[in-house]
Amino acid sequence: MVEREVKAEGVLRLSSMVLAAISAAIVGLDEQTKTVFFTRKRATSRKLEVLWVFTIIASASSGYHLLQLCGCIAIAWLRKNHSQVANKFFAWIRLLLDQGVAYAMFAVTVAATEGSTVALRGVNSLQWSELCNIYGKFCRQVAGGLICGFAASIAMAVVSFFSARNLFKLYSVHRRREISGLKRWRWNLFYSSFS
Numbered sequence: 690m691v692e693r694e695v696k697a698e699g700v701l702r703l704s705s706m707v708l709a710a711i712s713a714a715i716v717g718l719d720e721q722t723k724t725v726f727f728t729r730k731r732a733t734s735r736k737l738e739v740l741w742v743f744t745i746i747a748s749a750s751s752g753y754h755l756l757q758l759c760g761c762i763a764i765a766w767l768r769k770n771h772s773q774v775a776n777k778f779f780a781w782i783r784l785l786l787d788q789g790v791a792y793a794m795f796a797v798t799v800a801a802t803e804g805s806t807v808a809l810r811g812v813n814s815l816q817w818s819e820l821c822n823i824y825g826k827f828c829r830q831v832a833g834g835l836i837c838g839f840a841a842s843i844a845m846a847v848v849s850f851f852s853a854r855n856l857f858k859l860y861s862v863h864r865r866r867e868i869s870g871l872k873r874w875r876w877n878l879f880y881s882s883f884s
Contacts, residue, residue: 709754802835
């Protein structure tokens with residue numbers, strides 16, 4: 690049962706890593722050049738800063754999940770060799786990092802979607818014109834990258850669930866019974882010394 694859970698977590702981490710890397714590559718390497726009013730203009734992800742931040746965060750989260758995937762492989766190997774890998778401190782760190790990466794990826798994907806919506810529709814009150822009617826290929830590729838980013842965010846949220854489950858298994862009912870039994874034994878020992 691535990692081996693299946695580790696494999697499932699490994700597959701989810703692998704999918705998170707691949708989806709984040711694909712989204713970073715699609716958005717970061719996307720560019721299109723068009724002639725607008727007798728000048729050549731080039732659309733890249735660096736022109737819209739939120740897309741550049743999205744590329745950086747997606748790349749960093751992909752690297753993080755690569756490191757955590759290596760950790761899953763190491764944990765699976767240690768469990769095969771009957772070594773106990775249950776440390777609350779590292780479980781808390783892993784949970785907090787997993788949640789932080791998932792939240793950061795989701796937040797930057799939502800921000801990039803908002804920035805792309807402004808580029809898609811324009812803002813008439815600010816006299817910002819639509820850009821996607823000029824740079825159609827660029828906008829379609831950014832949309833594909835953002836869809837991969839949302840899929841990566843969902844996969845990272847599920848990975849975070851696995852981390853929370855692994856952490857709270859360390860605080861199981863059996864462990865609490867052992868502690869309460871030890872306290873009861875100490876109390877009985879203390880009470881019997883005065884009788």
